[in-house]
Amino acid sequence: MEIDRQTVDYVAKLARLYLDDKAMEDLREDLSQIVGYVTKLQELDTEDVEQTAHVLPLKNAFREDMVRQSMDRDRVLSNTDYKKDGFFEVPKVFD
Amino acid sequence: MEFEAVIGLEVHAELLTESKIFCSCTTEFGGEPNTHCCPVCLGLPGTLPVLNKKAVEYAIRAGLALNCNIARFSKMDRKNYFYPDLPKAYQISQYDLPLCRDGYVEIETEDGIKKIGIIRVHLEEDAGKLIHEENGGSSLVDYNRTGVPLIEIVSYPDMRTPEEARLYLTKLKSILEYTEVSDCKMQEGSLRVDTNISVRPVGSDTFGTKVELKNLNSFRAVYKALEYEFKRQAEAIKNGEEITQETRRWDENKGITISMRSKEEAHDYRYFPEPDIVPIVVGDEWIEEIRSNIPELPHQKKERFIKDLGLPAYDAGVITADKALSDFFEKCVELYDNPKTISNWVMGEILRGMKEAEIEASSLPISPEQLVMLQKMVDAGTISISIGKKVFDTMLKTGKNPNDIVEEEGLAQISDEGSLRSTVLKVIENNPKSVEDFLGGKEKAMGFLIGQVMKETKGKANPQMINEIMKEELSKLSKN
Numbered sequence: 001m002e003i004d005r006q007t008v009d010y011v012a013k014l015a016r017l018y019l020d021d022k023a024m025e026d027l028r029e030d031l032s033q034i035v036g037y038v039t040k041l042q043e044l045d046t047e048d049v050e051q052t053a054h055v056l057p058l059k060n061a062f063r064e065d066m067v068r069q070s071m072d073r074d075r076v077l078s079n080t081d082y083k084k085d086g087f088f089e090v091p092k093v094f095d
Numbered sequence: 096m097e098f099e100a101v102i103g104l105e106v107h108a109e110l111l112t113e114s115k116i117f118c119s120c121t122t123e124f125g126g127e128p129n130t131h132c133c134p135v136c137l138g139l140p141g142t143l144p145v146l147n148k149k150a151v152e153y154a155i156r157a158g159l160a161l162n163c164n165i166a167r168f169s170k171m172d173r174k175n176y177f178y179p180d181l182p183k184a185y186q187i188s189q190y191d192l193p194l195c196r197d198g199y200v201e202i203e204t205e206d207g208i209k210k211i212g213i214i215r216v217h218l219e220e221d222a223g224k225l226i227h228e229e230n231g232g233s234s235l236v237d238y239n240r241t242g243v244p245l246i247e248i249v250s251y252p253d254m255r256t257p258e259e260a261r262l263y264l265t266k267l268k269s270i271l272e273y274t275e276v277s278d279c280k281m282q283e284g285s286l287r288v289d290t291n292i293s294v295r296p297v298g299s300d301t302f303g304t305k306v307e308l309k310n311l312n313s314f315r316a317v318y319k320a321l322e323y324e325f326k327r328q329a330e331a332i333k334n335g336e337e338i339t340q341e342t343r344r345w346d347e348n349k350g351i352t353i354s355m356r357s358k359e360e361a362h363d364y365r366y367f368p369e370p371d372i373v374p375i376v377v378g379d380e381w382i383e384e385i386r387s388n389i390p391e392l393p394h395q396k397k398e399r400f401i402k403d404l405g406l407p408a409y410d411a412g413v414i415t416a417d418k419a420l421s422d423f424f425e426k427c428v429e430l431y432d433n434p435k436t437i438s439n440w441v442m443g444e445i446l447r448g449m450k451e452a453e454i455e456a457s458s459l460p461i462s463p464e465q466l467v468m469l470q471k472m473v474d475a476g477t478i479s480i481s482i483g484k485k486v487f488d489t490m491l492k493t494g495k496n497p498n499d500i501v502e503e504e505g506l507a508q509i510s511d512e513g514s515l516r517s518t519v520l521k522v523i524e525n526n527p528k529s530v531e532d533f534l535g536g537k538e539k540a541m542g543f544l545i546g547q548v549m550k551e552t553k554g555k556a557n558p559q560m561i562n563e564i565m566k567e568e569l570s571k572l573s574k575n
């Protein structure tokens with residue numbers, strides 16, 4: 001399965017990855033192999049197999065609607081250097 | 096060539112759970128920024144979201160009230176995109192197996208009842224709030240709203256006019272309020288509306304190019320934006336121009352829509368089944384339990400108001416269309432057992448007052464107790480109904496009790512016979528021409544004379560009493 005460079009560029013862009021030409025080319029080869037390997041599964045007849053929604057044989061794992069104490073704001077903001085007046089501060093975005 | 100609009104609506108409504116959809120942080124509106132947060136809703140690595148059962152129940156309740164089929168098997172999916180209001184860089188939503196499908200709501204148009212189809216109702220989590228700073232190059236993020244449960248309600252493009260869109264939204268809002276699934280406060284963002292519109296020649300059954308509209312902060316804005324966009328597209332088609340498929344932003348101040356070029360890049364959300372949440376399986380028993388807990392819906396309440404309270408169908412329809420207004424009405428009727436009298440106040444003074452002050456029924460400064468107090472003062476003859484309406488206006492402005500207003504402004508009805516008789520005599524003396532007219536057979540002249548007494552007493556005279564006294568005094572004159 002050959003993945004073309006355009007597809008790699010597109011996927012990288014969606015993932016906000018900025019890599020040099022060499023790395024992109026390496027990725028293209030890796031992805032071709034990985035997708036090629038997975039494509040083998042397409043050969044299976046899945047006509048009567050139900051679609052997998054989850055790998056665990058579980059359903060309805062719920063919690064009750066109960067409020068508990070949230071975190072201290074100091075701790076919420078402790079992992080960033082970019083904060084202002086209790087907010088996270090990010091580069092300006094426009095709608 | 097005549098054109099018609101093809102309009103679809105996407106409505107997001109925050110659910111009225113106490114806690115967030117995947118963690119135990121509060122869903123309370125507001126609060127200091129980033130104080131309703133925990134490792135789960137901040138998307139910190141190593142955390143595991145657990146689905147709030149109530150959120151699922153509310154979504155199903157909304158689906159049932161919107162006549163949807165409830166999926167027996169449903170799952171959450173991961174929608175991937177980067178935006179600073181989304182700390183995980185994905186939103187947990189539903190893609191191909193939404194909780195509810197294929198519903199409808201009925202709207203009452205001028206041409207009768209019309210069904211507006213609903214494609215789906217799905218469950219998802221809300222994002223945070225971004226504040227764009229006026230100066231400087233940064234935006235500020237508050238994650239308090241992140242993880243508040245939402246339903247997204249997607250309609251079929253069944254609406255043909257901005258008015259139909261307005262009717263659909265009004266009906267939808269009232270259903271969500273009645274079922275107590277959402278408080279639908281647009282000003283707090285708990286109800287948000289996006290719409291799409293295309294234009295085609297009347298009678299055509301193909302669709303034109305669709306334009307999406309954003310930044311609609313009120314039902315009025317939705318109506319205005321659709322009205323504007325319909326004209327813009329129809330004009331463009333007449334001039335042989337091509338409609339661009341795009342998202343446009345409603346500019347409230349200028350009253351126009353503006354292209355948002357930045358959004359033209361096609362989205363690719365790479366949905367996949369959410370590995371952190373296991374599937375939702377809904378059995379008949381659970382559905383019936385949820386169904387049995389649905390509070391009375393607007394059309395059921397309307398029927399009850401007509402049948403049990405004897406309201407005219409029109410009044411019942413207007414009052415029940417607005418949950419807060421019908422709550423107000425019912426509270427009044429509980430305190431004062433004459434629904435028609437209360438309905439007259441609501442249909443008349445209250446609706447007028449709400450319109451003039453541009454307020455919602457939920458923020459009326461008058462309580463049911465106060466309105467009933469006012470009506471009882473009218474019943475007791477302390478004030479006339481016309482003075483009652485004046486007192487009502489003051490109550491609306493000040494929130495004061497009616498008895499205080501009547502006392503402060505000296506509005507109590509004059510029922511003192513001696514004082515009324517002397518005013519009547521004074522009016523008779525000052526208006527010999529009208530008296531002569533009356534005695535000459537012009538019945539109408541009496542109305543004028545009574546009007547003069549009212550004027551003298553600033554409207555405070557007891558109308559029945561002046562009527563009687565006036566008749567008495569005039570008949571004395573005619574005998575002479």
Ligand SMILES: [Zn+2]
Pocket residue numbers: 115118119120131132133134135136137242
């Ligand atoms: Zn949380």
